[in-house]
Amino acid sequence: GAGVSQSPSNKVTEKGKDVELRCDPISGHTALYWYRQSLGQGLEFLIYFQGNSAPDKSGLPSDRFSAERTGGSVSTLTIQRTQQEDSAVYLCASSLVGAGIQYFGAGTRLSVL
């Protein structure tokens, strides 16, 4: 497709389990961002990938969170030992270049029981 694709759209998991969230950016976009949005809140930056540069991980809330981007395209956000406070919508965005217009996916709604 032409847009940013995220999967799954919804994920329900039990506390303590690991989850993986996937993001397929727009083809040719060098920059990829992950954000977290809690209910009724704004966007919280998590991590940023730009080309082959080292990712900016400054927004990751704890060492339970990690992300990778393979081949400069698909990205996976992994949350280990999930906690109830991890429940949120996780949004992925890509842009042609850093600081450019970001195009967002529909998000993954994570619910930790």
Next chain:
Amino acid sequence: AQKITQTQPGMFVQEKEAVTLDCTYDTSDQSYGLFWYKQPSSGEMIFLIYQGSYDEQNATEGRYSLNFQKARKSANLVISASQLGDSAMYFCAIPRNYGQNFVFGPGTRLSVLP
């Protein structure tokens, strides 16, 4: 450090009227861009309009325009001829560290009344 302030948590506007959503920002960068996004109840973030700090003209995109006042560090979004489909959350954003990450404001919830 970059910061975005949106002072209106909620706004109401009558259909077909114009509405202004406020955004003020703080940045130490000499050159920067300002972005507005719309988030309807479906949850997807939709890019609306962009303003470069050195652009001489205020940005316009259809019914959307920016009232950009660089000296006051404000970039207010103006929506003309409001439609019911404009009901959504609206976020102002600015890149930080040359786009390594973005700062988003807390958002304004706009409700368009029939």
